[in-house]
Amino acid sequence: MSCPDCFNGSVHDGAATGTVTKLHGLDVYVAEPSSGNPPKAIIVLIPDIFGWTFVNLHLMADSFAKKKDYRVYIPEFMNGNAAPVSMLESLQKVIVPKTWYETFSKPYHVLWLLVTALPAIFFNRPGKTFPVVKSFMESLRRNEAAHLPVGVTGYCWGGKHTILLAEGFTVDSKPLMDAGFTAHPSFLSLFDDIEKMTVPVSFAIGDKDNQVNPTQAKQLEKIVLDKPDGQKGECRVYAGYGHGFACRGDVLNDDPKGAVEAEEQALAWFEKHFEGVTY
Template identity: 60%
Template structure:
């Protein structure tokens, strides 16, 4: 398994308040501004392995919509092939140091984790999933996003998709996104994915992240801060946090403040870079 940490964490408590609909060919969770005002912009959330139905992702979408009057989409970019939630519990048992019974039971849990990983990973490999993301974003920009800012926020699996979409992709002469945010992205091609970024992009990386080391994060910082002013990015290191902290923090056992701060980081970034967008 290439990223055990991609399947660790907890399920958050709460009831999503948005709706589900069919949008640009995909089932999509939609969160609207609570104020009833027209949205100031659109943010597309590309989730971690647990997909668009994961309650954590939907609650995050609600938070983005309510706090800053954005319309937020969380599409099913995995076409029904998201990872099963039982992997969160199985991974805990695989990695736990417990009794002799726990040790004897590990092969059973390892089998189910590997099976679920294969069933998730094969249909969601980047070469197959990225065209789905690209098509959705092109349709969005040509339609409801034609005259308002569009942002994208990606987590873990969705992080690489976010960074590639933030490159030199356009529809009707407009960039597909005006700003991007990613927390603990996975499966990156370092540093080519970073060098190709054109939209201003904000990164949130934990210094205990298994996918991007502190040294790699600092190299990313050097690259994005050296870009032209209109493309310049930012990097924030979250000390004491590992992979998945922004969307799968286990609030019962870990400090949830990093997740809240990452959400604030994303919203502040979008506010800053949406302010002067005119189409």
């Protein structure tokens, strides 16, 4: 399922430092360790509905690479059908208008949101896009990640794909990913998707997120904690935060503390699960 909150938030300030290349048939943003050291693991960042070019996610990839010497990839999984970033401004004017003019222009922004959101949701439905994600991950494991741990982190739309990958797909007897992290995932089939996971995944969910409410988060946590050793996950609920807080902020709470802590949660999870992994 999807919701208006999937399209809210803000564009972050900063200049990305990575590069763009072609990898396994897809355009990919690449962030390399700034230390000059060889990467100790590969992270595939699966974006939210705004796609692989969104500067907020580029900055996040740069941060992951700098802090932990990871190589981070953000592939173009949407075939040019990402939602335009201009939707962020329109949605804020619909939900929290600040002037009489913004209130007066609400109908225009509502129409604009419908015209742009519905195609993005339709063309990027998981049944259509997951085969593209899975194929890229298979090629990555056979090549660049043949001898490195692989983590996948997904936000909103990308969270669904992270959880699907956690079902335990392999290639050449190696898992497509060794650990996953997702913040405010969307399009979930609760709780079937969670039950099927065999790869450990860490969840970051705001207690005001209407995609996974606090009661559902508690049930989700129980499911991932009850899994066998080697498959156990975790679920942290962020008080006062809504959908999108980890990568865009949200109209309910624009305090960046939640995003910073969610990034720390992801990095700690990967460090824990990459330790001792060799191929």
